[in-house]
Amino acid sequence: MLGKLDWSAIPFDQPIPLVAGAVVLVAIFGVLAWVAVKGHLPYLWHEWITSVDHKRIGVMYILLASVMLLRGGSDAIMMRIQQAVAYQSQGYLPPEHYNQIFSAHGTIMIFFVAMPFVIGLMNLVVPLQLGVRDVAFPTLNSVGFWLTATGALLVNISLVVGEFARTGWLAFPPLSELSYSPGVGVDYYAWSLQISGVGTLVAGINLVTTVLKLRTRGMNYLRMPMFCWTTLASNLLIVAAFPILTATLAMLLLDRYLGFHFFTNEAGGNVMMFMNLIWAWGHPEVYILVLPAFGIFSEVVSTFSGKALFGYRSMVLATMAICVISFMVWLHHFFTMGAGPNVNAIFGIASMIIAVPTGVKIYNWLFTMYGGRIRFATPMLWSVGFMVTFIIGGLTGVLVAVPPADFMLHNSMFLVAHFHNVIIGGVLFGAFAGFEYWFPKAFGFRLDERWGKAAFWFTFTGFYVTFMPLYIVGMLGMTRRMQHYDVAAWRPWMIIAALGMAVLTMGVICQIVQLVVSIRNREALRDRTGDPWDGRSLEWATSSPPPVFNFAFHPDVRGEDAYWDMKVHARQQSFEHDVPEYQDIEMPRNSPTGFVCAFFATIMGFALIWHIWWMVILGGIGAFATFVVFAWRDHDEYVIPAAEVAAIDRVNIEERRSLVSMAGAV
Amino acid sequence: MAMTATVGHAHADPHHIGVVIEHPGPAPKRIVTAYGFWVFLLSDIVMFSCFFAAYAVLSGQTAGGPKGAEIFEQRNVAIETVCLLLSSFTCGMASIAADVRNRFWFYLGMSVTCVLGLIFLVIEFREFADLVGRGYGPSRSAFLTAFFSLVGCHGLHVSAGVLWLLTMMAQVFAKGFRADVLRRMMCFALFWHALDIIWVGVFSVVYLLGGAP
Numbered sequence: 001m002l003g004k005l006d007w008s009a010i011p012f013d014q015p016i017p018l019v020a021g022a023v024v025l026v027a028i029f030g031v032l033a034w035v036a037v038k039g040h041l042p043y044l045w046h047e048w049i050t051s052v053d054h055k056r057i058g059v060m061y062i063l064l065a066s067v068m069l070l071r072g073g074s075d076a077i078m079m080r081i082q083q084a085v086a087y088q089s090q091g092y093l094p095p096e097h098y099n100q101i102f103s104a105h106g107t108i109m110i111f112f113v114a115m116p117f118v119i120g121l122m123n124l125v126v127p128l129q130l131g132v133r134d135v136a137f138p139t140l141n142s143v144g145f146w147l148t149a150t151g152a153l154l155v156n157i158s159l160v161v162g163e164f165a166r167t168g169w170l171a172f173p174p175l176s177e178l179s180y181s182p183g184v185g186v187d188y189y190a191w192s193l194q195i196s197g198v199g200t201l202v203a204g205i206n207l208v209t210t211v212l213k214l215r216t217r218g219m220n221y222l223r224m225p226m227f228c229w230t231t232l233a234s235n236l237l238i239v240a241a242f243p244i245l246t247a248t249l250a251m252l253l254l255d256r257y258l259g260f261h262f263f264t265n266e267a268g269g270n271v272m273m274f275m276n277l278i279w280a281w282g283h284p285e286v287y288i289l290v291l292p293a294f295g296i297f298s299e300v301v302s303t304f305s306g307k308a309l310f311g312y313r314s315m316v317l318a319t320m321a322i323c324v325i326s327f328m329v330w331l332h333h334f335f336t337m338g339a340g341p342n343v344n345a346i347f348g349i350a351s352m353i354i355a356v357p358t359g360v361k362i363y364n365w366l367f368t369m370y371g372g373r374i375r376f377a378t379p380m381l382w383s384v385g386f387m388v389t390f391i392i393g394g395l396t397g398v399l400v401a402v403p404p405a406d407f408m409l410h411n412s413m414f415l416v417a418h419f420h421n422v423i424i425g426g427v428l429f430g431a432f433a434g435f436e437y438w439f440p441k442a443f444g445f446r447l448d449e450r451w452g453k454a455a456f457w458f459t460f461t462g463f464y465v466t467f468m469p470l471y472i473v474g475m476l477g478m479t480r481r482m483q484h485y486d487v488a489a490w491r492p493w494m495i496i497a498a499l500g501m502a503v504l505t506m507g508v509i510c511q512i513v514q515l516v517v518s519i520r521n522r523e524a525l526r527d528r529t530g531d532p533w534d535g536r537s538l539e540w541a542t543s544s545p546p547p548v549f550n551f552a553f554h555p556d557v558r559g560e561d562a563y564w565d566m567k568v569h570a571r572q573q574s575f576e577h578d579v580p581e582y583q584d585i586e587m588p589r590n591s592p593t594g595f596v597c598a599f600f601a602t603i604m605g606f607a608l609i610w611h612i613w614w615m616v617i618l619g620g621i622g623a624f625a626t627f628v629v630f631a632w633r634d635h636d637e638y639v640i641p642a643a644e645v646a647a648i649d650r651v652n653i654e655e656r657r658s659l660v661s662m663a664g665a666v
Numbered sequence: 667m668a669m670t671a672t673v674g675h676a677h678a679d680p681h682h683i684g685v686v687i688e689h690p691g692p693a694p695k696r697i698v699t700a701y702g703f704w705v706f707l708l709s710d711i712v713m714f715s716c717f718f719a720a721y722a723v724l725s726g727q728t729a730g731g732p733k734g735a736e737i738f739e740q741r742n743v744a745i746e747t748v749c750l751l752l753s754s755f756t757c758g759m760a761s762i763a764a765d766v767r768n769r770f771w772f773y774l775g776m777s778v779t780c781v782l783g784l785i786f787l788v789i790e791f792r793e794f795a796d797l798v799g800r801g802y803g804p805s806r807s808a809f810l811t812a813f814f815s816l817v818g819c820h821g822l823h824v825s826a827g828v829l830w831l832l833t834m835m836a837q838v839f840a841k842g843f844r845a846d847v848l849r850r851m852m853c854f855a856l857f858w859h860a861l862d863i864i865w866v867g868v869f870s871v872v873y874l875l876g877g878a879p
Binding site for chain 1: 688689690691692693697698701702705706708709710712713716717719720723724727728729804805806807808809811812814815829833837840841846850
C-alpha cells in the first residue's frame with residue numbers, strides 16, 4: 001500500500017534532523033495559522049499563488065531562493081563546525097549524516113538558491129526592461145515556478161522522511177547505483193531535480209521567447225539593456241543544457257528502478273559516460289548562473305557611475321562568446337579520467353580561452369567607472385566587491401584549467417575554494433546587488449542603506465576568512481568531503497574557516513534585519529518617483545511598484561539607455577503636453593494551473609521515491625486532467641478599459657512631473 | 667513624461683551607416699507561440715541526442731548477449747516507418763483543413779493520423795514484448811539498455827502525441843476553430859513532424875547501421 005514507506009523512514013534516533021524538521025513544521029504551521037486567522041488566505045490565493053504576473057512570480061522565486069539559502073547555509077555552518085572539531089576524532093556528526101549534509105548543501109545551493117534567485121530577478125526585470133507587459137507565456141511561467149517549489153519541497157521532506165543522497169551534489173555512479181546506494185536518498189535527489197528541472201526548462205523557453213519576440217517599439221537588439229542580453233545568453237544555455245540533465249537523470253533512474261545498465265559496473269555499462277553527460281550540462285550551468293549576475297553588475301555599475309556602459313558592443317560580444325565557449329569545456333571537470341594528453345590539452349586551452357571574454361567584461365566595468373561620478377550605494381558595493389573577489393576566483397580557475405596542475409588539485413579543498421570563490425563572489429554577490437537594486441522597483445520603497453552596507457561588509461570579510469584558508473589546506477593536500485582527519489597542519493586553517501563562517505552568518509543576519517527594518521520604515525523609505533537610483537533603462541520609466549500592465553503604452557525606444565535618453569530629452573524640451581491616446585489593455589487572467597500542477601507533481605514525486613505505484617498513477621491522471629481543464633478555459637484574458645489605464649497613468653505622470661519640476665527648480 | 671504615444675521616428679543610429687530598420691514592437695501571438703514551441707522542440711531534440719549518444723557509446727557493449735543484427739526485423743521497421751511518415755502527411759492534411767475551417771477533413775485527417783500512430787505503437791510494443799519474452803530485455807546488456815531507452819523514448823513521445831491528438835479533436839469539437847485552438851493545433855503539428863524527423867534518426871542509427879551484419 002505505501003511501497004517502501006514505513007515508520008523506519010523517520011529518523012527517531014537522530015536528534016538534529018528531527019529537531020530541525022520540527023522547528024520548520026512549527027514555523028510553517030505558525031505562518032499558515034497566522035495567515036488563516038488574519039483572513040489573508042483569499043488575498044494570498046488571488047494575488048500571489050494564482051498570479052501569472054511576471055513581477056509577482058519573480059518575487060516568489062526570490063522568496064523561495066532566500067528561504068532555501070537559509071537551509072543551505074545551515075548545512076554549510078554544520079560542515080564548517082564538523083571540520084573544525086573533527087581533528088583526530090569523529091566530530092559531532094555521524095559519517096552518513098555528514099555525507100547527506102554536503103550533498104544537500106551543494107544540491108540546494110545550486111538548484112534551489114542560485115537558480116531561483118537569478119530566474120526570479122530575470123522574471124521580475126526583463127519584461128520591464130524590454131518595455132512590454134509580461135513574458136511570452138504567463139501561465140507557463142507560473143507552472144515553472146511552482147514546479148521549482150515542488151523540487152525544493154521534496155528536498156526538505158527528505159530531511160525528516162527518509163534520507164537524502166550521500167553521493168555528493170552530482171550523484172556520480174556507480175556510488176549512486178542501487179547496489180551502493182540502496183536507500184531512497186538518490187531517488188529524492190533525482191526526482192526533485194527532475195521536476196524542478198522541467199520548471200527551469202519552461203522558464204528558459206519563456207525568457208528566450210520573451211527577449212527575442214517581445215520587445216517594445218524601436219528596441220533593436222543593440223539597444224537592449226545588458227541584463228537582457230545576459231538573460232538571453234543564460235536562457236539559451238538553459239534550453240540547450242537542461243535537457244541533458246533530464247536525460248542523464250532519467251538514465252540513472254532507469255538503472256535504479258528497472259535494472260538498466262547505463263552506468264553500472266556490470267553488463268557493459270559505462271560510468272564515464274555519466275561524467276561526460278552530467279558535465280555537458282554542469283559546465284554550462286555555471287554560466288547559466290553567472291551570466292545574469294554579469295548583467296546585473298553591468299546595470300548597477302553604469303547606473304551608479306552615471307555613465308553609459310563602456311564598450312557596450314564588446315560586452316554583448318563577450319557575453320555571446322561565453323555562451324558558446326561554455327559548451328566546449330566540460331571535460332576539464334575530469335582531466336584525471338585518462339582521456340589522454342591531447343584531449344586534455346584541447347579542453348584545457350578552451351577553458352582558458354573563456355577567461356578572455358570575462359576579462360573583457362571586467363575591463364569594461366572598470367572603464368565604466370573611470371571618470372564617472374560614482375555613488376557607493378549598497379548595490380555598487382556588492383559590484384565592486386564582486387570585481388575584486390571574482391578576479392581571484394577566475395585566476396585560480398585558470399590555474400586548475402592547466403591539466404598538470406589539475407592532477408594535483410583535483411578533488412582537493414583548493415577546488416572547493418575556487419568554485420565557492422566564483423559562485424559566491426560572482427553569483428551570490430550579483431544576486432544581492434540585484435536584490436538591493438530592484439527591490440524599490442518591486443515594492444515601492446528602498447531598503448535601509450546602513451544595514452545593507454553592514455551586510456555587505458560582514459559577508460565580504462566573512463567570505464575571505466572562510467575560503468582563503470580552504471585554498472591553503474587544498475595546497476596542503478586536504479581532499480574535499482572529509483568527515484574527519486588526522487593532519488595537524490590543517491587544523492588551524494579549518495578553525496579559521498569556521499570563524500569566517502560565523503562572520504558570514506552575521507552578514508546573513510544583517511540582511512534579515514535590513515529587510516525587517518526597511519519594511520517597518522517603509523513610509524520614510526517610500527520611492528514616489530519610480531526611479532530611485534536615477535536609472536537608465538526602461539524599468540525605471542514606470543511607477544514602483546509597476547501597475548499590473550507595466551506600461552500604459554509601449555514605450556518608444558530611440559537608442560541605448562532608453563530611459564536616460566527620455567529624461568535628457570524631457571529636460572531639454574520641458575514636457576510634451578499632448579495627452580497620449582490610451583487604449584484597452586488585454587491581460588492574462590490569473591490561473592491556479594501552476595499550483596495544481598505542482599500539487600500533482602509533488603504527489604507523483606513522493607510516490608515515485610517510495611514506490612507507491614497507485615499514487616503515481618493518481619498523480620499522472622491528475623496532471624493530465626489539469627492540462628485538459630486549462631486547455632478548456634474560454635476566457636483566458638481580461639480587459640483593462642482605457643479609462644482605467646489613463647487614470648492610473650495620470651497619477652504616475654503627475655507625481656513624476658511634480659518631482660522633476662522640483663528638481664529643476666533647484 | 668517623456669514617453670509619448672507617437673509613432674514612426676526614423677532616428678538615425680550614429681553607429682550605423684545607412685538606413686536603420688526600427689524594431690516594430692512585440693510580435694503577434696501566433697508568432698510568439700510558434701516560436702516558443704520551436705524552442706521547446708529544439709530542447710527536446712537535445713534530450714534525444716543524449717540518448718543517441720548513449721546508444722552510440724553502448725551499442726557494442728553486448729555483454730555476451732545478442733547484437734543488433736541478430737534481433738532487428740527490418741520488415742517490421744519498414745512498416746513502422748511507412749506508418750509514421752504517412753501519418754505526418756495526414757497530419758499535414760488535417761492542418762490544412764483546420765486552416766480552411768473544414769471540420770470533415772480535419773476530423774478525417776486527424777483520425778487517420780491517430781490510427782497510423784497507434785499501428786506504429788502496436789508494432790513497436792510487440793517488438794519490445796517479443797524481445798523481453800526471449801530474455802533480451804533492457805537489463806540483459808548495456809546495448810539493449812540503450813536500444814530500449816532510445817526507441818522507447820520516441821515511443822513515449824508518440825503516445826503523448828496520440829493523447830494530445832485526441833485532446834485536439836475534442837477541442838475542435840467543443841470549441842470550433844477558435845484562435846487559441848488553432849495555435850495549439852499548429853504546435854501539435856510541429857510536434858508530430860518533429861517526431862518523424864527523430865524517427866528517421868532512430869531508423870538510420872539503430873536499425874540500418876545496427877542491423878548491418
